[in-house]
Amino acid sequence: MRLFKRLILFLVIGLTIAVYKNPSLIIPKSQSIIMTISSTKLTDWYNNNLQVMPENNSRLKNAEANIRSKMRYLLGSLDNHILKGNPSRSLEEIEKEKNVILLEIAIGDSVEKVISTLGQPNRKDESQYGFQWYIYNGDYSKYLQVGIQEDKVVGIYTNSPQLQTEGETQIGADRVTVEKLLGKPLEYLKKDNTMYYLSSPEEYYTYLIYNYYATIFFDIHNNNKVIAIQLIEKNTEEALKGFYGKPTEELKESFEKQVFDLANATRVHFNLPQFQWDQQAMMAARKQSKDMAKRNFFDHKNPNGEGPSDRLEKEGISWRTSGENIAAGQTSAIFAHQNWMNSIGHRENILGSFERLGVGVYFGGNYNTYYTQKFYSPY
Structure with a gap:
């Protein structure tokens, strides 16, 4: 039995070395595809001041180098994996x-x-x-x-x-x-x-x-x-093939509610009062997200020159202080929220003194998913 196991080990090592030298043996170039989220965007608006965050461009790595790295790991672990009984789960796992x-x-x-x-x-x-x-x-x-x-x-x-x-x-x-x-x-x-x-x-x-x-x-x-x-x-x-889910009305509303919940859970963590959900602010947020997708822009001011305060006032909102966060390209409400929290301006809006929050999401456009948070405190 020991001789048989060693024979298997030598055969696998030989195959592994061949793959190590030529990764295309296991991933033909004609069948391998490399995908990435090329960019996501964030900007925030607080009482008529704008901050624009640079695009987060991810870099494509060399696939062959990754395969070689995996082969080196495999060579180093084969003896333990085969000669010690090939357990389905390692102690490390x-x-x-x-x-x-x-x-x-x-x-x-x-x-x-x-x-x-x-x-x-x-x-x-x-x-x-x-x-x-x-x-x-x-x-x-x-x-x-x-x-x-x-x-x-x-x-x-x-x-x-x-x-x-x-x-x-x-x-x-x-x-x-x-x-x-x-x-x-x-x-x-x-x-x-x-x-x-x-x-x-x-x-x-x-x-x-x-x-x-x-x-x-x-x-x-x-x-x-x-x-x-x-x-x-x-x-x-x-x-899930790709990065994004099927764009449905139910998913859109789920993302909106989760963005609101995540903001409140974060505020409670920092000992801050919870936001109150605001339906009128939600309508303003939805219109902003849809407008950005439909007219292919990413900005707090639309091509007509209308800004965040204009959108609130169009919904009949009288505000004392207001703010707006926008994001595009994130795969879920969770990732949008975490991105905002790692950007100072957006973080300050989420952790700020605003009392009310409405959230609007839209599927479509160049960035697939657009998110808007509308914050304000009423008179």
Whole structure:
């Protein structure tokens, strides 16, 4: 048996070396596609002052270099993997998984366990993946989203420091701790023969841990501390072709509500009063997002010269102070919110003294998804 295992080892090593020297053996150039979010945009407006953030251009990496790196890793681990019985899960994977389990809920758990542990959700939202988010927003200090598909947990998100993991990768941990525990993050997700490169590595790390992808979000304006954690089941993530979900009215409304919830959960974390939802501000925000997509501009002032205050006043709003955040290209409400929080001007609006907030989302245009937040305090 030992001789047979060594023979298999030599054969695999030989094949691996061949692939190492010629990566096209496993990924034919005619079938491999490289995709990335080329850019996302953000700007904010506070009492007639504009700040424009530069586009976040992600860089395409050399696919062949990545393949060679994977081959080097494979060569180094083959002996342990084959000669020691080829366990389905390594101790390293198990230890990593312990660091990102939230509460007593884990990917793969039943919806019955979710309900018995957390109770009925306050709301059910659509997701870009096609599953439903169970939204727990009754207490913003314990804000939680649990993704359910076919009665199983396929997604989890929280930005609450009160919902701790079993390990050390928790809300409030620093980047160095995450790197020590989980290692080097992924540079891309591979779905079939397409590699989807991950942008903004300074804002979040993504890891493949056993049967799910874990995205760890950092607050770059607060010592690079972990500010949120998202887990998406592996097959669910890889079934989403491209970056964006199917543009439906239900998904649009879900994004709008989540942007509002995420802002309030963040404010509670910083000991600030919650925003009050404002329907008129929502209408102004929706019109701004749609206008940017339809007329192909990204600015607080539209081609007619109308600005944020004009949009509020058109909806009959009398305001004492006002602000506006806009974003485009982010794949979900979660990523839009995290991007805003890592931009000083947008962050100041979210954490500012405004009393009311309306959110509007529109699908279409050059950036696929447009987000607008309309803040104000009334007279």
